[in-house]
Amino acid sequence: RAGYGGVTTPQLLTTPIFYVNAAPHLGHVYSALLADVQHRYSALCGRGSRLSTGTDEHGIKVQQAAAALGWDPLDFCTLVSQQFRTMFDTMAISYTDFVRTTDSRHVQAVCHFWKKLEENGYIYKGTYQGWYCTADEAFLSEEQTRESTDAEGQKVRVSLESGHQVHWMSEENYMFRLSQLRPKLLDWLQTEPIHPSPFLRIVQQWLEEELPDLSVSRQSNRVSWGIPVPSDSSHTVYVWLDALINYLSVAGYPDLNFAPWGPSTHLLGKDILRFHAIYWPAFLLAADLPPPKKLLVHSHWICNGIKMSKSLQNVVDPTECIKKYTRDGLRYFLLRHGSPERDCDFTHDTVRKLLNSELADALGGLLNRCTAPTINPGQCWPYYQCKSVPPAARNELQRLLATFKELPNLVDRYMNGFKANKALEAIDSSVRASNAFFQSQTPWKLFKGGEEDKAWAQSVLYITLESLRLCATLLQPAVPGLAKTILDRLAVPPIYRTLTGNHFFAATSGEKCCFQGQSLGSECGLLYPRLKADT
Numbered sequence: 001r002a003g004y005g006g007v008t009t010p011q012l013l014t015t016p017i018f019y020v021n022a023a024p025h026l027g028h029v030y031s032a033l034l035a036d037v038q039h040r041y042s043a044l045c046g047r048g049s050r051l052s053t054g055t056d057e058h059g060i061k062v063q064q065a066a067a068a069l070g071w072d073p074l075d076f077c078t079l080v081s082q083q084f085r086t087m088f089d090t091m092a093i094s095y096t097d098f099v100r101t102t103d104s105r106h107v108q109a110v111c112h113f114w115k116k117l118e119e120n121g122y123i124y125k126g127t128y129q130g131w132y133c134t135a136d137e138a139f140l141s142e143e144q145t146r147e148s149t150d151a152e153g154q155k156v157r158v159s160l161e162s163g164h165q166v167h168w169m170s171e172e173n174y175m176f177r178l179s180q181l182r183p184k185l186l187d188w189l190q191t192e193p194i195h196p197s198p199f200l201r202i203v204q205q206w207l208e209e210e211l212p213d214l215s216v217s218r219q220s221n222r223v224s225w226g227i228p229v230p231s232d233s234s235h236t237v238y239v240w241l242d243a244l245i246n247y248l249s250v251a252g253y254p255d256l257n258f259a260p261w262g263p264s265t266h267l268l269g270k271d272i273l274r275f276h277a278i279y280w281p282a283f284l285l286a287a288d289l290p291p292p293k294k295l296l297v298h299s300h301w302i303c304n305g306i307k308m309s310k311s312l313q314n315v316v317d318p319t320e321c322i323k324k325y326t327r328d329g330l331r332y333f334l335l336r337h338g339s340p341e342r343d344c345d346f347t348h349d350t351v352r353k354l355l356n357s358e359l360a361d362a363l364g365g366l367l368n369r370c371t372a373p374t375i376n377p378g379q380c381w382p383y384y385q386c387k388s389v390p391p392a393a394r395n396e397l398q399r400l401l402a403t404f405k406e407l408p409n410l411v412d413r414y415m416n417g418f419k420a421n422k423a424l425e426a427i428d429s430s431v432r433a434s435n436a437f438f439q440s441q442t443p444w445k446l447f448k449g450g451e452e453d454k455a456w457a458q459s460v461l462y463i464t465l466e467s468l469r470l471c472a473t474l475l476q477p478a479v480p481g482l483a484k485t486i487l488d489r490l491a492v493p494p495i496y497r498t499l500t501g502n503h504f505f506a507a508t509s510g511e512k513c514c515f516q517g518q519s520l521g522s523e524c525g526l527l528y529p530r531l532k533a534d535t
């Protein structure tokens with residue numbers, strides 16, 4: 001077990017747990033995918049990590065969605081939770097744990113945590129009066145709301161941040177002494193745990209003001225679908241307190257002797273920043289537990305300027321996208337075009353253009369160049385001969401080798417900085433550099449020349465195959481299927497598909513390269529067929 005018997009605790013990386021009030025959409029897939037690519041990259045570098053995901057199943061939204069269908073809430077949750085699991089399996093999300101908030105281990109964790117907060121004096125009974133946004137399951141101050149008109153022209157109040165309608169609420173609740181934790185939260189922010197930095201600044205601004213105490217229960221006659229407050233079943237635990245504790249229940253809480261809490265990294269969308277950057281560390285600190293190590297925050301996919309969301313009915317269906325673009329096509333697009341720092345519009349035209357340019361033409365072209373039987377009739381890794389480099393090609397070769405020498409470091413910096421989009425951009429540039437080198441050296445002509453030309457043509461082919469091996473190795477976290485196709489075609493043995501102790505371009509510096517003279521794998525056809533305009 002983690003942290004037990006001298007075994008290093010694997011890093012715990014989490015996705016948000018997803019509301020089951022409707023089926024998964026592209027935004028959810030993006031959240032899970034960003035976590036997946038980080039998790040797969042850690043494995044590629046030889047670092048163990050755990051990736052947990054799951055479903056958030058309690059609360060009024062789910063209660064209402066089940067009631068609207070006349071379903072038993074748990075049956076409804078089981079059905080939709082399974083849809084998320086299936087979607088994540090289809091998208092090759094490599095989660096190691098899946099939490100449901102209706103799991104008994106989770107319910108036990110919530111009850112234990114609640115008692116701890118009570119014991120530590122952080123819970124008291126009070127009256128909550130204010131605005132409540134059911135769509136966001138959030139309590140809002142007057143300043144966080146504004147007037148608006150609904151579809152029928154009625155005057156309503158909505159949340160400033162999400163635009164969802166809010167209702168006035170006044171009831172006796174259990175309150176959490178959030179106000180007392182502001183100094184400790186400010187200390188935690190000093191460790192700069194929130195990335196990218198614009199989100200850290202937002203939280204710093206929020207904390208410039210006093211924090212009001214937070215209502216952490218709802219009366220059971222209003223919200224019955226949830227976990228009863230341990231000492232008072234006339235109240236239900238607030239769904240966000242319940243949901244956030246999933247990160248602890250997956251780590252084995254309350255049995256933390258076996259799985260110590262942390263260092264944990266939570267990945268989340270910017271709409272749920274307040275819950276993760278204020279409430280969650282405050283809850284942990286109040287329960288004598290360390291706050292999260294890192295929060296990785298991402299922006300949204302939008303449609304015509306509006307956030308894609310099920311309540312706005314403007315969602316893109318991932319299943320349709322997989323049919324059109326394949327799983328790896330969709331993964332590549334979301335990771336390459338999406339950016340944690342800014343919202344991105346999803347249009348089929350953009351997807352088609354990007355995938356045609358980068359997967360079909362550039363990457364597929366590079367594979368074809370060095371493996372097509374016309375250029376590589378022996379279907380093998382040729383020998384690299386250092387002496388064969390013609391003087392006119394030396395500078396270009398040096399530049400190319402420098403690009404590829406730097407590429408793993410660049411990708412590492414981007415991945416550690418939560419910038420998978422930049423990492424993919426760097427790989428794409430290197431693919432293009434390798435294609436350009438191949439084109440300018442014209443090996444297909446050199447093969448028809450004398451011995452020296454032929455030797456250089458072999459070396460050009462070797463360099464192209466080796467650059468493709470490095471790109472495919474680095475692409476594994478983003479597009480595991482396509483990367484495998486390439487590495488299989490190049491017949492790269494498993495130990496040479498990782499980044500640990502792998503000597504890329506060894507032969508060009510006179511070292512032994514174990515692939516030289518080896519046969520390629522069997523033909524794989526087109527790597528990524530070009531998409532037509534109407535797809």
Ligand code: ME8
Nearest residue numbers: 016017018019027028056243244268269300301308
């Ligand atoms: O908030 N673009 O669940 P959720 C990108 N249950 N990401 C999006 C998106 C979009 N258009 N729409 C949603 C919840 N997401 C809570 C979490 S965690 C203890 C509890 C992302 O199903 C969103 O930002 O509404 C969030 O990260 C995730 O999907 C889950 O959203």
